[in-house]
Amino acid sequence: MSAKNNKHDKTTQTSETSKIPIVQPENWQGEALEGLNAFPKATNFVLTQHRSGSGDNRGLNLLGALAHYPTFAKAFLTFNNHVASNESLSVKERELIILRTAWLRKSEYEYVQHVVLAQRVGIGPTEFNAIQGGDYRAAFDDKESLLLTAVDEMVAETRISRATYQKLAEHYSVHQIMDIVGCYACYETIAVLCNSFDIPIDPGVEGLDQETLARLHGS
Numbered sequence: 001m002s003a004k005n006n007k008h009d010k011t012t013q014t015s016e017t018s019k020i021p022i023v024q025p026e027n028w029q030g031e032a033l034e035g036l037n038a039f040p041k042a043t044n045f046v047l048t049q050h051r052s053g054s055g056d057n058r059g060l061n062l063l064g065a066l067a068h069y070p071t072f073a074k075a076f077l078t079f080n081n082h083v084a085s086n087e088s089l090s091v092k093e094r095e096l097i098i099l100r101t102a103w104l105r106k107s108e109y110e111y112v113q114h115v116v117l118a119q120r121v122g123i124g125p126t127e128f129n130a131i132q133g134g135d136y137r138a139a140f141d142d143k144e145s146l147l148l149t150a151v152d153e154m155v156a157e158t159r160i161s162r163a164t165y166q167k168l169a170e171h172y173s174v175h176q177i178m179d180i181v182g183c184y185a186c187y188e189t190i191a192v193l194c195n196s197f198d199i200p201i202d203p204g205v206e207g208l209d210q211e212t213l214a215r216l217h218g219s
Contacts, residue, residue: 017200022064025050035070038077057202088179092121100151105191
């Protein structure tokens with residue numbers, strides 16, 4: 001997966017692409033901040049990076065959009081916090097679910113958000129190509145391939161087939177399978193939010209290069 005530099009500043013991104021204004025972190029106060037703090041790790045990361053001027057603004061635009069509706073943000077981010085913080089699934093397993101969901105739902109914002117996190121747990125070019133192409137055998141073991149197949153089925157049929165469920169049950173407990181479904185459902189929602197409101201790539205974050213972006217929208 002290759003990427004291009006995102007050259008838009010905050011103002012341009014917000015005014016030219018997003019359907020709703022992005023509330024900037026310095027304005028996350030009162031009820032808005034309370035709602036966002038339902039996912040404290042994500043909110044604290046954005047606030048810390050913004051205050052330091054590090055240039056790493058991952059998550060800013062999505063949280064800035066959710067800040068418009070504090071009660072919605074609090075309800076949804078409580079769920080998101082569980083999905084992102086629980087230890088039922090490994091970080092790599094979660095990232096595989098998220099990346100495949102983002103790719104199939106054509107959400108560039110969600111996909112590039114998780115490239116960095118995926119790279120940290122050993123997902124490299126071969127694995128990214130498999131996630132994008134849907135042929136998992138050469139890049140992943142049987143368990144990981146099964147997990148990605150479950151995502152494909154949920155996207156296509158809004159359910160995991162009985163045959164795939166039975167195979168999952170050989171590796172995962174009922175709680176873990178619920179977390180697999182919950183992880184998919186959470187990031188399916190995020191993909192729809194990002195796509196519906198045209199949430200722009202965060203300032204300083206690399207978007208997909210034109211070739212990869214064309215494949216995303218053609219997938």
